[in-house]
Amino acid sequence: MADEVVLLDLYVSMYGMRVRLALAEKGVKYEYKEEDLRTKSQLLLQMNPVHKKIPVLIHNGKPICESLIIVQYIDEVWKDKAPLLPSDPYQRAQARFWADFIDKKLYDAGKKICTTKGEEQEAGKKEFIEILKVLEGELGDKPYFMGERFGFLDIALITFYSWFHAYETLGNFSIEAECPKLISWAKRCMQKESVSKSLADPKKVYEFLVVMYGL
Amino acid sequence: MADEVVLLDYWLSPFGMRLRIALALKGIKYEHKEEDLTNKSPLLLESNPVHKKIPVLIHNGKPVCESVVALQYIDEVWNDTAPLLPSDPYLRSQARFWVDFVDKKINGYVKALWTAKGEELEAVKKDLLDCIKLLEGELGDKPFFGVETIGLVDVALLPYASWFSVYEKFGNLSLEAACPKFTAWLKRCFQMESVSESLPAAEKLYDYVVQMKKKLGTE
Numbered sequence: 339m340a341d342e343v344v345l346l347d348l349y350v351s352m353y354g355m356r357v358r359l360a361l362a363e364k365g366v367k368y369e370y371k372e373e374d375l376r377t378k379s380q381l382l383l384q385m386n387p388v389h390k391k392i393p394v395l396i397h398n399g400k401p402i403c404e405s406l407i408i409v410q411y412i413d414e415v416w417k418d419k420a421p422l423l424p425s426d427p428y429q430r431a432q433a434r435f436w437a438d439f440i441d442k443k444l445y446d447a448g449k450k451i452c453t454t455k456g457e458e459q460e461a462g463k464k465e466f467i468e469i470l471k472v473l474e475g476e477l478g479d480k481p482y483f484m485g486e487r488f489g490f491l492d493i494a495l496i497t498f499y500s501w502f503h504a505y506e507t508l509g510n511f512s513i514e515a516e517c518p519k520l521i522s523w524a525k526r527c528m529q530k531e532s533v534s535k536s537l538a539d540p541k542k543v544y545e546f547l548v549v550m551y552g553l
Numbered sequence: 554m555a556d557e558v559v560l561l562d563y564w565l566s567p568f569g570m571r572l573r574i575a576l577a578l579k580g581i582k583y584e585h586k587e588e589d590l591t592n593k594s595p596l597l598l599e600s601n602p603v604h605k606k607i608p609v610l611i612h613n614g615k616p617v618c619e620s621v622v623a624l625q626y627i628d629e630v631w632n633d634t635a636p637l638l639p640s641d642p643y644l645r646s647q648a649r650f651w652v653d654f655v656d657k658k659i660n661g662y663v664k665a666l667w668t669a670k671g672e673e674l675e676a677v678k679k680d681l682l683d684c685i686k687l688l689e690g691e692l693g694d695k696p697f698f699g700v701e702t703i704g705l706v707d708v709a710l711l712p713y714a715s716w717f718s719v720y721e722k723f724g725n726l727s728l729e730a731a732c733p734k735f736t737a738w739l740k741r742c743f744q745m746e747s748v749s750e751s752l753p754a755a756e757k758l759y760d761y762v763v764q765m766k767k768k769l770g771t772e
Contacts, residue, residue, distance in 0.1 A: 388654060388687065400643055407649045414642035427629040428615055434622045439603060472603065 343368035344396040346382050348375060350538045350546045352445075353405035354393040355497035360409045362532035363488075364416040406437055409493060422490045433484055436476060437494040443469045444498055451509040453551055463509050470517045477523055492527055496537070499524045503540035504547050558583035559611040561597050563590055565761065567660075567712030568620035569608040570752055574708050575627050577747035578635040621652055624705060637705040644700060651691055651698065652709040658684045663713050666720060667765060682731050689734045696741060703742060711748060714739045719758045 345361070345368050347354035361368055373382055373392050385394045385401035395402045395411070402408050413422040423430050447469055450462025473495065477483055483491035502513050502524075514521040527533045547553065560576065560583050562569035576583055588597055588607050600609045600616035609616050610623045612630070617623045628637040638645050662681040669677050688710070692698055698706035718739070720726045729736040742748045 397643075402643070402646045402650070404650055404653055407646050407653065410649070411642055411646040414645065427626055428612075428617070430629065431617045431622050431626040434625065435617070435619055438619050438622060 341366070342396075342398050344371060345369070346371050346373055346379070346385065346394040346396070347392050348373055350500075350543045351392060352497040352501055355500065355536050355538060356405045356493050357393045357395055357408050357412070358536040359493050359497065359532055360412040360422060362536050363420045363422065363493075364412060365419060366412070366416055406441065406494065409490065413490070422493065424484055424489065429484060433489070433491045436473070436483065436491050440473070440494050440498075444495075448498070448501060448505055451505050452547055452553075459509060463511055466505065466509075467513070467516045470513065470520055474517050474520045477519060481526060482523070488527065488530060488533075492523075496524060496527045496533060499528070500537040500540050501543050504544040507544055508547070508553070556581075557611075557613050559586060560584070561586050561588055561594070561600065561607050561609040561611070563588050563607050564753055566607055567663075567716070570712035570715075571620045571708050572608045572610060572623055572627070573751035574711060574748055575624050575637065577751050578637075578703065578708075579627060579631045580634065581627070581631055621656065621709065624708060628705070635702070637699070637708060639700045639704070648698070648705045651688070651706045654684075654687075655706070655709050655713070659710070659713050663716060666726070667762070668769060678726055681726075682728075685728070685732045685735050689732055692734060692738060697738070703745065703748075707738075707742060711739075711742055712752065714742075715752045715755070716758065719755060719762055722755075722759060723762070 343361070343366055345354070345357055347357070347370060349372060358370075371379070371381070373379060375392075378390060382392065382394060383390055385396055386392075386403045389403060391403070393403075393405055393408060395408045397411075397415070402411050409422060423433060444466070447462055447466040451459060451466060454462060480486075482488050483495070506513055528537070558576070558581055560569070560572055562573070562585060564587060573585075586594075586596070588594060590607070593605060596611075597607065597609060598605055600611055601607075601618045604618060606618070608620055608623065609618050610626065611617075612626075617626045624637060638648055659681070662677055662684065665677040666674070666681070688698075691706075697703045698710070714735075717726065717728050721728050
């Protein structure tokens with residue numbers, strides 16, 4: 339019996355993109371449903387009653403919520419192709435640690451850049467760049483975060499790359515100037531079809547933010 | 554060669570308590586190092602340079618930080634006994650989801666319980682009870698959140714639960730009346746030595762709270 343996979347998502351969401359990316363890496367066919375966050379569908383409210391947020395993966399009728407949890411689920415179910423997490427427990431712990439770091443820090447710093455001005459925005463920019471520099475340090479000279487192969491931690495971070503144009507425009511700064519190694523890594527990732535297909539168009543992200551924040 | 558396991562910890566930390574419980578459940582021998590959080594050790598700063606926080610699990614010299622990451626690491630390395638996660642991917646995703654829920658919601662409300670006053674405190678108590686009721690729904694008629702035995706969600710939640718019993722003593726949060734299933738689960742878990750020996754004694758927590766409330770003027 340064929341798998342039925344549905345993704346409740348928002349085109350510009352970097353969290354949703356993570357799931358799209360994981361599904362693309364694994365070659366999983368799925369039905370994409372775009373949500374309007376101002377009028378959430380009955381299906382979304384039913385499938386994620388606790389947080390009422392996207393993304394939600396619905397696999398044969400059963401919902402999985404929270405992007406990194408979904409990515410790990412995808413990795414465990416479709417385990418015969420493109421492993422996303424390393425097999426060594428210590429390396430897995432490192433990947434999870436850094437993904438948690440990204441989730442704790444990056445979105446809020448980026449939001450500051452988009453929604454504030456003056457000194458507060460400068461502080462947001464500084465914080466944002468500091469976070470990226472720490473991640474650059476973790477990347478080192480490796481092609482991808484966990485080594486030779488694109489995986490879980492790359493997925494966790496690369497989707498934010500589609501928001502960089504918006505951050506740079508609204509913050510009037512260049513991320514590449516500050517973090518050239520990281521941008522180099524991002525461009526390397528973008529050469530993968532699964533990545534370029536799954537990431538939102540940066541211009542559309544910018545337009546979305548302008549509308550959302552009334553800029 | 555024997556495993557060398559060190560835990561950098563702080564007696565009061567619910568995150569540290571999680572790891573103590575997991576290590577006890579798995580019967581793992583380890584060296585417990587209590588940190589003075591006002592004067593962090595060079596080992597802590599070296600092992601967790603990013604967050605500089607406890608707990609840190611150091612296994613054969615290699616540090617693992619963030620309690621939920623460390624719990625999964627412990628489960629994957631010492632995988633021959635007391636599994637914390639089931640083998641089914643869907644059930645694993647659900648366990649991870651509820652642990653994330655505990656981290657996102659319960660942690661914040663518990664902190665606020667000690668510092669909020671008046672109307673704000675009533676709002677916090679209501680939000681906390683709502684969260685516990687949601688968890689009760691997830692528990693259902695099972696003895697534990699884990700499939701047949703104590704699992705990741707139980708371990709993640711228990712440290713906070715030991716705090717609730719202290720708060721009940723103050724007479725301000727009637728958990729047993731509002732959430733009988735949760736209270737029953739708590740008592741059931743405390744019957745396990747791995748749990749009761751890993752958590753601070755209720756009296757010690759109680760004394761700590763009395764002192765803290767005096768300091769904050771929220772008696």
